[in-house]
Every structure is written in structure tokens, then in C-alpha cells.
Amino acid sequence: MFNLAKLSRVLVGVCSGFVFSAMPLLATAGSPGHYGYGETATKAQIAGWDIDVRPDGKGLPEGSGSVDDGLKVFETYCSSCHGAFGEGMGRYPKLAGGDGSLADDRPEKTVGSYWPYASTLWDYIHRAMPFFAPQSLTDDQVYALTAYVLNLNYIVDGDFVANRDTLPKVEMPNRDGFTWQDPRPDTHNVRCMHDCKDEVTVSDSAAGKNLTPSTTGPLDEGLTE
Amino acid sequence: MFGKLRRPSQDVAKIALEESDRLSSTERRQFLRNGLFTAGSVMVGGTFAGLSAKVGAAATQYPPEVPLWTRSLGAGVVTNPYGMPSPYEKGVIRRNVPWLTAEKTSSVSFSPLQHLKGIITPNGLFFERHHAGRPEVDPQQHRLMIHGLVERPIILSMDDLQRFPSVSQIHFIECPANGGMEWRGAQLNSLQFLHGMVSCAEWTGVRLSTLMQEVGIKPEGKWVLAEGADGAAMTRSIPLEKVMDDVIVAYAQNGEALRPEQGYPVRLVVPGWEGNTNVKWLRRLEVGDKPWMQREETSKYTDLLADGTARGFTWVMDAKSVITSPCPEMPLRGGKGIYQIEGLAWTGQGKVKAVDVSTDGGRSWQQAPLREPVMSKSLTRFALEWNWDGNPALIQSRVIDETGYVQPTLTQLKAVRGTNSIYHKNAIQTWQINADGSVDNVQLG
Known part of the structure; x- marks a missing residue:
């Protein structure tokens, strides 16, 4: 005979079993989706913003650009600040040269002398250049500019074509010039309180150098030097 | 009448x-x-x-x-x-050094530390560092995307973000290039321009660990890339240990919405780490298995040593202190007599343990009382009474942090790093008090 009471017990059992098994996913603070705020990002949404490129080439899009193509793009968008050969204008960054200068008294840190990874060049041009209109270049233009700047630094030949396969293989001259483990503390001053040194000599003073902008009144405008 | x-x-x-x-x-x-x-x-x-x-x-x-x-x-x-x-x-304002950078859109301004009291920097006086100018972001249309090696990639509106449980923490932010113009000698005769790229505020927002738990990090996820919505789309890679420790996705500063200069409507606050990692106008967080080696962590914000090699990933801001009064902008105006030597100390390693003050160029030191509150990765104020006899003097402060680290002299720093590393110059500052009470920035040999 049909037993309503029994059926309801079965249903309760089924339901509570379902609830219990689902609880770890839904209810515990600190588990994924606990709050459920916002929307799930779609592949198309992510693709529009996910612009980063890594040294292993992850993130590089399709497309390509040659050194010759890069020269034309560079003259149009870049040379007014960086100079025709990447020599830099005024205080705008120099992009080429400085080979072997890093241990000099006045080192020149350029793409060729300092940057450890070619991928960073593609990534940075694409996300931040040209300065006055970032993210306006096509992927092919970015590849071409990357090839051109690498060629300015004699890192690739004039017939080099940059694309997602060739760029990660480019070995930058200063690739091994960095340590990526922080060695600090690298000084070991001692907390001396009395008779800490015999003599004190002033080696330099900022007084009279006239490099300091006004520290009162309105802001200084333009160049003071 | x-x-x-x-x-x-x-x-x-x-x-x-x-x-x-x-x-x-x-x-x-x-x-x-x-x-x-x-x-x-x-x-x-x-x-x-x-x-x-x-x-x-x-x-x-x-x-x-x-x-x-x-x-x-x-x-x-x-x-x-x-x-x-x-x-x-009217004169208490952020100031810039016009000859330092090519454009004001990629430049810095300095907080007027000489005029500030206590440890909190007023929002309008917080130092600025922009890489492509200060964007005007519409909070209604701004979105924060979290994706990569996660179970559920999400897009959050500002309303969504503010529904999460929040925290409020007082932390300093310092540009690692603060004082970076002085490795080769004394150049600028001003507290503001020498040390004004540090400021401190109460930040309110969501712990990044909360957001990471919400999206669910896959086992291979070890790094997070933070990216800004400005024209530089500024990026830094941050290891997961730090992300899950104390990083805040902040939308408020000293009780009100972030200022546009500070990343309105949302920024990262990475307590105790290089200012540059505190990405402003935050639009995207990507979880990955390796660092991205972005421009701001390879070409910039790496420390070139005398032998031509460079250090990368030097994230923590080491302990530093400076006397804010007297200083070049705050001379001793009343002739000989009693003055309060006051200053600020901070460390990215945690709390300030002690500050010592010298008035004889470092021959002898005296411990200066710290003013409450003393908080982790926050500015801490110290003050010591000094009876000035009217003679020229060389005054210095030296901080010791809770790890026992003692702030180095410039000579000690230069001995290990040379003069070309630009960043992380946390050396003891010397002010020369002249007989007329004026104050100059000097370096000791």
C-alpha cells in the first residue's frame, strides 16, 4: 500500500543528502564562489584585456613584422621622442647603444645593453606606446617595431622577421646580467651609541648648487637647469 | 543698530x-x-x-x-x-622637480613632509607617480577582471567589490626612487624633494586573499600580475605568498574614495613593498605559474650594481628615517635654546623598534622616544628634545626595525651597491645646522 509518511521520509533523506553533498561547494567561507558576486568572465572579454606577454612567448598573438616595416612605423610614431636611431631626444629614453657600459661610471641602460628579455619589448610597445596614443598600433606594427629596435641594437639581422615563433628565441645580450633573489640585508650597521667614530668630515653639501626648485610660493614652471 | x-x-x-x-x-x-x-x-x-x-x-x-x-x-x-x-x-602643496623628467605625464611629485604632523598624509598632499598621466576613470564603467589559473574567472563592478568584507589598515607607500638623486652627492637642499616620495594613509578595501579564494586558485598558480587601466597599463608580477599575506584591493583612502592621483576608483596596496607594485587604477589580476618579466620589473625597478650586474625583485622597502624638523625648509628660527627634533621612521619589514638621534654627525647617539601609534608598515613619528647651543651641528636619525636591522650610512650602502642603483637608497640623512640656524643637506665622507 502507498505510504505517504514513508515516502516523505525517503524524500527528506534524498534532499538532505543532496544538500550535504553540495554544501562544501556553496556555503563555506573561503571556498570558490562563496559570495558569487560579479559575472563570470567570458573568453571574449578576457581576450580583449589579456595583453601580457611572457619571455616564453605565452601571450604573443599571430602576425609578424620585419625590420624594414619597423623603420617606417618608427619614423612615423617614435623618432620624434626616441630619435631616428633610438638615440633618445632630450630626456626621452635612449633605446640603443651602451653595449658593455653597465659597469662604467656612467652606464647607459638601453634595450640592447640592459633589457633581459625580447618579449618585454613587444609587451611594452603594445601596452604603452606610442606615449600619446597607447594601444593604438596593430599587432603587425608592434612586431615590426620590435624587430626594428632589436636591429638598432645589432641583436638581429636586417632580414629578421618578428613573430610568435621567432621572438621568444631571441637571446638578449644582458639576459644573465640579473639576479632574481633579493640578497638583502646587504649592510650590517651596528647600533653604536658612544664614541662611534673619531672624526666627522662633510664630503658634499647641496648648499649653493642651485638645483632645488622653490619650496615656498607657487610651483616652478619649466626647466630651471 | x-x-x-x-x-x-x-x-x-x-x-x-x-x-x-x-x-x-x-x-x-x-x-x-x-x-x-x-x-x-x-x-x-x-x-x-x-x-x-x-x-x-x-x-x-x-x-x-x-x-x-x-x-x-x-x-x-x-x-x-x-x-x-x-x-x-596655500604654500603647503606637492611640488615637482621640472628638470627631472621629460613630461609631467610621466613624472613624480613630492609630499611636503616638512609641514605634515602625525603620521597620516592628507589626501591632497599624497605624493604622485604617474607613468602615463592621471586617467579620469568612470567608476560606473570601470571593471576589475580576475582570471588566469583560476576556477572561475570573474568581472567585478565597483558595487560588486564593495560588497565583499572589507578591512582598513594604515600603511605607508614609498617610491623606491625616493632619494635616488643623491647617490653621487648632495644635490637638493630640501626635505620635500629629498624624501617626499613617501606618504601614509588608512586604506580601506578587500583583502586580495579574499578575492583569490572567491575565484579559486589552481594548484599551479604561483604569481599574480596586477595591471592598471591607465595609458601605461602599468603591470607588476607579485608572488602568491605576498598576495595571500596582506595585500589589499583598496577603494578608499583616509575615509573617502581614493583620489584620482591615487588610483580612483581602485588600486592595489602592497604593504611595505615598492610603491610601483601598488598598481593604481587596477583593472586586471591574472594568476599564472611564472613571473611576466614586465618592463617595470626588468628595465626599471632593478638595481644596477658597480660590477654591471643588477638585482631584480627587490620588493621590500628597507627601514629608513629622516628628521623633518629642523630641515632645510624648517630652520631653527629662535636662536639657541630648546627645540624638539622630530622626524619619521618606517620599514617594509614590519614595525619600527627604535630610533636614535645624533647631533654630532654620528659620534654619539641618543634614543628618541617613539610616538604612538607604532604600527606595522606604517610611518612612525619620533621626537627628542634638544638644547641647541647655537654652534654648527650635524644632526642625523637612525632607525632600527623589529628584525634588528639598523639603517645604514650612505658610505655603507655605496660600498655594496656602488652609485648607479638609483633605487632603495635608505641611508641615514645628515642635516647641517649652521650658526644662523639655517639647515643644509650634506653628506659625510
Whole structure:
């Protein structure tokens, strides 16, 4: 005979079993989706913003650009600040040269002398250049500019074509010039309180150098030097 | 008669204040000092001639004169619906060094530490560092995307973000290039320009660990890339241990929404780490298995040593202190006598344990009391009473943090790093007190 009471017990059992098994996913603070705020990002949404490129080439899009193509793009968008050969204008960054200068008294840190990874060049041009209109270049233009700047630094030949396969293989001259483990503390001053040194000599003073902008009144405008 | 007197005096004061707005700061000060009534009465002709004759006679407001602001009605509420500092504080502003950078859009400005009290930097005086100018972000349309090696990639609106449980923490942010112009010698004669790329605020927002738990990090996820929505789309790679420790996705600063200069509507606050990692106008967080080696962690924000090699991933801001009074902008004005030597100390390693002060160029030191509160990765203020005998002196401060690390001398720093590393110059600062009470930035040999 049909037993309503029994059926309801079965249903309760089924339901509570379902609830219990689902609880770890839904209810515990600190588990994924606990709050459920916002929307799930779609592949198309992510693709529009996910612009980063890594040294292993992850993130590089399709497309390509040659050194010759890069020269034309560079003259149009870049040379007014960086100079025709990447020599830099005024205080705008120099992009080429400085080979072997890093241990000099006045080192020149350029793409060729300092940057450890070619991928960073593609990534940075694409996300931040040209300065006055970032993210306006096509992927092919970015590849071409990357090839051109690498060629300015004699890192690739004039017939080099940059694309997602060739760029990660480019070995930058200063690739091994960095340590990526922080060695600090690298000084070991001692907390001396009395008779800490015999003599004190002033080696330099900022007084009279006239490099300091006004520290009162309105802001200084333009160049003071 | 009573009402008749009050009404005009209020109008006159208002007109005078408005008129003074059109003047330069110096003229304005002079104008205000000379008295609102006198000047105001001139402007409105003979209407209040009798009044001006009566109250305008006194040239000063000192005792025994009763000041004019005591004898008149002040401005009403909501005269400035968003309050402004007194016009007398007009000179207390962020300042830049025009010759330092090619453009103001990729540049820095410095906090006026010499004028600040306590440990909190007012929002309008917090130092600035922009890589592609300060964007004007519409909070309604701004989105924060979290994706990569996660179970559920999400896009959050500002409303979504503010529904999460929040925290409020007081932390300093310092640009690692603070003082970076002085490796080769003393150049700038100013506390503001030497040390003003550090500021401190109460930040309110969501723990990044909360957001990471919400999206669910896959086992291979070890790094997070933070990216800004500005024209530089500024990026830094941050290891997961730090992300899950104390990083805040902040939308408020000292009780109000972030200022546009500080990343409105949302930024990262990475306590104790290089200012550059505190990505402003935050639009994207990507979880990955390796660092991205972005421009700001390879070409920039790496420390070039004398042998030509460079250090990368030097994230933590080491312990540093500086005397903020006296300093070049705050000379000893009263001749010999008792002064309070005051200053700020901070460390990215945790709490300040102690600060010592020397008035003889580091021959001897005396511990300076710390002012409460002393908080982790926050500015801490110290003060020590000093009886100046009127002779030239070399004053210094030296911080010891809770790890036992002692702030180094510049000589010690240069011995291990050379003079080309730009960043992380946390050396002891020496101020030279001259016999006339003026103060200069000097370096010791």
C-alpha cells in the first residue's frame, strides 16, 4: 500500500543528502564562489584585456613584422621622442647603444645593453606606446617595431622577421646580467651609541648648487637647469 | 543698530575675500594681513566709510587689539561644500622637480613632509607617480577582471567589490626612487624633494586573499600580475605568498574614495613593498605559474650594481628615517635654546623598534622616544628634545626595525651597491645646522 509518511521520509533523506553533498561547494567561507558576486568572465572579454606577454612567448598573438616595416612605423610614431636611431631626444629614453657600459661610471641602460628579455619589448610597445596614443598600433606594427629596435641594437639581422615563433628565441645580450633573489640585508650597521667614530668630515653639501626648485610660493614652471 | 552693523561687516569680509582670490599668494597674504575691513570698505566706496574709519584703524590684530575676525561674522556652513585648507596654507602643496623628467605625464611629485604632523598624509598632499598621466576613470564603467589559473574567472563592478568584507589598515607607500638623486652627492637642499616620495594613509578595501579564494586558485598558480587601466597599463608580477599575506584591493583612502592621483576608483596596496607594485587604477589580476618579466620589473625597478650586474625583485622597502624638523625648509628660527627634533621612521619589514638621534654627525647617539601609534608598515613619528647651543651641528636619525636591522650610512650602502642603483637608497640623512640656524643637506665622507 502507498505510504505517504514513508515516502516523505525517503524524500527528506534524498534532499538532505543532496544538500550535504553540495554544501562544501556553496556555503563555506573561503571556498570558490562563496559570495558569487560579479559575472563570470567570458573568453571574449578576457581576450580583449589579456595583453601580457611572457619571455616564453605565452601571450604573443599571430602576425609578424620585419625590420624594414619597423623603420617606417618608427619614423612615423617614435623618432620624434626616441630619435631616428633610438638615440633618445632630450630626456626621452635612449633605446640603443651602451653595449658593455653597465659597469662604467656612467652606464647607459638601453634595450640592447640592459633589457633581459625580447618579449618585454613587444609587451611594452603594445601596452604603452606610442606615449600619446597607447594601444593604438596593430599587432603587425608592434612586431615590426620590435624587430626594428632589436636591429638598432645589432641583436638581429636586417632580414629578421618578428613573430610568435621567432621572438621568444631571441637571446638578449644582458639576459644573465640579473639576479632574481633579493640578497638583502646587504649592510650590517651596528647600533653604536658612544664614541662611534673619531672624526666627522662633510664630503658634499647641496648648499649653493642651485638645483632645488622653490619650496615656498607657487610651483616652478619649466626647466630651471 | 546691532543688525545693521553685522550685515555689512559680513558682506565686506566676503567681498574682500573674493577680491583677494584674484591676487597672487604674496599679495593675498599682504591684503589679508592689512585687514579685510579697510580694503573692503575701499571697494564698496563710501557706503561703510564710518565703519571702516572705526575698525580699520588698527594695523595689526595682536593684543590688546581685538582681532577683526572676533568682531565680525564668519562664513556660513557649506561655503565650501567640500572643505579646503585655510588660504594661509596655500604654500603647503606637492611640488615637482621640472628638470627631472621629460613630461609631467610621466613624472613624480613630492609630499611636503616638512609641514605634515602625525603620521597620516592628507589626501591632497599624497605624493604622485604617474607613468602615463592621471586617467579620469568612470567608476560606473570601470571593471576589475580576475582570471588566469583560476576556477572561475570573474568581472567585478565597483558595487560588486564593495560588497565583499572589507578591512582598513594604515600603511605607508614609498617610491623606491625616493632619494635616488643623491647617490653621487648632495644635490637638493630640501626635505620635500629629498624624501617626499613617501606618504601614509588608512586604506580601506578587500583583502586580495579574499578575492583569490572567491575565484579559486589552481594548484599551479604561483604569481599574480596586477595591471592598471591607465595609458601605461602599468603591470607588476607579485608572488602568491605576498598576495595571500596582506595585500589589499583598496577603494578608499583616509575615509573617502581614493583620489584620482591615487588610483580612483581602485588600486592595489602592497604593504611595505615598492610603491610601483601598488598598481593604481587596477583593472586586471591574472594568476599564472611564472613571473611576466614586465618592463617595470626588468628595465626599471632593478638595481644596477658597480660590477654591471643588477638585482631584480627587490620588493621590500628597507627601514629608513629622516628628521623633518629642523630641515632645510624648517630652520631653527629662535636662536639657541630648546627645540624638539622630530622626524619619521618606517620599514617594509614590519614595525619600527627604535630610533636614535645624533647631533654630532654620528659620534654619539641618543634614543628618541617613539610616538604612538607604532604600527606595522606604517610611518612612525619620533621626537627628542634638544638644547641647541647655537654652534654648527650635524644632526642625523637612525632607525632600527623589529628584525634588528639598523639603517645604514650612505658610505655603507655605496660600498655594496656602488652609485648607479638609483633605487632603495635608505641611508641615514645628515642635516647641517649652521650658526644662523639655517639647515643644509650634506653628506659625510
